[in-house]
Amino acid sequence: MERIETSGIVLYNRDFREEDKLVKIFTEQAGKRMFFVKYAAKSKLTAAIQPLTYADFIVKISEDGLSYIEDFHQVQAFRHLNQDIFCLSYATYILALADACVQDKIHDAALFAFLVKTLELMDSGLDYEILTNIFEIQLLGRFGVSLNVHECVFCHRVGIPFDYSYRYSGVLCPQHYHEDERRLHLDPNVLYLIDQFQAISFGELERISVKDGMKRKLRLFIDQLYDEYVGIHLKSKKFIDDLSSWGQLMKQTENEESK
Numbered sequence: 001m002e003r004i005e006t007s008g009i010v011l012y013n014r015d016f017r018e019e020d021k022l023v024k025i026f027t028e029q030a031g032k033r034m035f036f037v038k039y040a041a042k043s044k045l046t047a048a049i050q051p052l053t054y055a056d057f058i059v060k061i062s063e064d065g066l067s068y069i070e071d072f073h074q075v076q077a078f079r080h081l082n083q084d085i086f087c088l089s090y091a092t093y094i095l096a097l098a099d100a101c102v103q104d105k106i107h108d109a110a111l112f113a114f115l116v117k118t119l120e121l122m123d124s125g126l127d128y129e130i131l132t133n134i135f136e137i138q139l140l141g142r143f144g145v146s147l148n149v150h151e152c153v154f155c156h157r158v159g160i161p162f163d164y165s166y167r168y169s170g171v172l173c174p175q176h177y178h179e180d181e182r183r184l185h186l187d188p189n190v191l192y193l194i195d196q197f198q199a200i201s202f203g204e205l206e207r208i209s210v211k212d213g214m215k216r217k218l219r220l221f222i223d224q225l226y227d228e229y230v231g232i233h234l235k236s237k238k239f240i241d242d243l244s245s246w247g248q249l250m251k252q253t254e255n256e257e258s259k
């Protein structure tokens with residue numbers, strides 16, 4: 001067993017036997033690992049094994065058996081995140097995506113840093129829907145998907161209104177729209193934003209602002225992309241979808257009542 005100190009984010013925990021828990025943590029040093037916590041309710045570790053806990057952990061890693069948490073410190077709570085059910089459900093989805101996109105035990109410090117930064121920005125009150133979209137788009141590479149939304153598949157021109165083609169897995173410029181009669185007829189601004197999202201820096205994020213109508217179009221297209229190329233179905237994503245239709249219902253009721 002190897003004893004290491006590492007930053008980590010708790011992805012989830014689940015009951016194991018009567019009083020124990022299994023806790024999955026994405027560690028910066030050793031990738032995603034499952035840890036065994038004995039008598040979880042009475043353990044000093046209780047506070048540190050809740051989903052979304054970001055802390056420094058001292059752990060014993062076993063390559064073939066169970067790993068253990070020895071101690072933790074420097075717990076950072078995402079306060080805002082935990083108080084807003086909408087924000088929290090998006091954060092939960094992001095954790096599930098990070099869990100799904102790479103194998104366990106694979107060291108991926110870049111993904112870890114990206115996850116932490118995205119959660120911090122959500123917590124600071126930036127638009128969680130857009131942050132989620134950016135996370136989804138940048139994660140496509142981890143799922144083995146490379147998306148060309150930057151230049152026309154045929155003439156390689158850039159910076160013009162594009163449409164998307166599944167046949168060519170890329171964008172077509174107006175001169176080459178005819179190459180695919182089943183092109184998506186997508187709002188070109190959706191593709192422009194997705195292109196931005198692929199390479200956006202965190203500094204730029206604080207200035208980005210997207211209207212509700214455009215957000216819905218982005219959501220729809222990214223859902224299509226995930227269906228077509230990734231094919232995972234996460235419970236946390238279903239929850240967001242349900243929450244959003246429920247949210248719409250609330251807004252409608254409010255409008256009707258104010259009439």
Ligand SMILES: [Zn+2]
Nearest residue numbers: 152155173176
């Ligand atoms: Zn072209």
